[in-house]
Structure formats: structure tokens, C-alpha cells
Amino acid sequence: MVREHLTDSRRRELHRILAEAMEAATAPQDTRKMAAEIARHADLGDHAELAHRQALLASEEARARQAYAEALAWLDLAASSAQQGAETDTVNRLTAEIVEVAAGVVATPAAATSPGLSKQSLPVGR
Numbered sequence: 001m002v003r004e005h006l007t008d009s010r011r012r013e014l015h016r017i018l019a020e021a022m023e024a025a026t027a028p029q030d031t032r033k034m035a036a037e038i039a040r041h042a043d044l045g046d047h048a049e050l051a052h053r054q055a056l057l058a059s060e061e062a063r064a065r066q067a068y069a070e071a072l073a074w075l076d077l078a079a080s081s082a083q084q085g086a087e088t089d090t091v092n093r094l095t096a097e098i099v100e101v102a103a104g105v106v107a108t109p110a111a112a113t114s115p116g117l118s119k120q121s122l123p124v125g126r
Helices: 008-025 028-044 048-064 068-081 086-106 109-113
Strands: none
Touching (some): 008 028, 008 048, 028 048, 028 068
């Protein structure tokens, strides 16, 4: 297999090239749909700025599908690629928003009115 014969630096370079080519070739209406794949290649290619930007879009797309765990995973990638300051603040704000929304989804009306149960006591992701 070709991949086995690539050096680490060459593999990173190919991922970076793939990420950049995919971003350039993606039609505007498909940007969010392709963001996850682009973010993955950008991350593997050590292209932090592109990985950050595309991970934010992938998180947005996952959140729109109410896939909150996936959205948080993409925000983890965005955080690991973020510059200190505004980029980190954005990731932190979006993470807090998703956790809050996900907690609201988990807390059903019946559970919220049951004695001894609150939104804080309900496990997220179940």
C-alpha cells in the first residue's frame, strides 16, 4: 500500500494539499456539508487555520442536525487549532451554547416536573 511508504512529513503535506484542494473545489452551497472532511485533512496536515475554520463549520452543521456530541467533538478540534484570544473565546462560547441546548433537549417536561430531578441531574447524551 502506498500510504505505508510515505514519510510522516510527506503524509502531512498530502493531507494539507487535499484539504486546500477540497476547500477550493467546494461550491458555496456545499461548504457546511464538506467541512468535516476538509477539517479532518487540514488537521492531519497541520494546517491549523484551515482546520479551525472548517471544524467550526462542521460543528455548526452537526448542531443543525441536533448531533450535539458530534458538534462538541468538532469544537474540540477547533479548540486545538485555535489561536489564543478571539478564536479561543469563540470556541468556548459555542461550546457553552451547545452544552446548554443539549441539556435542554435531555430535560423532558416530565423529568423537569418530577420531584428530585433537575436539568443538572440528568445525564447528557442519553
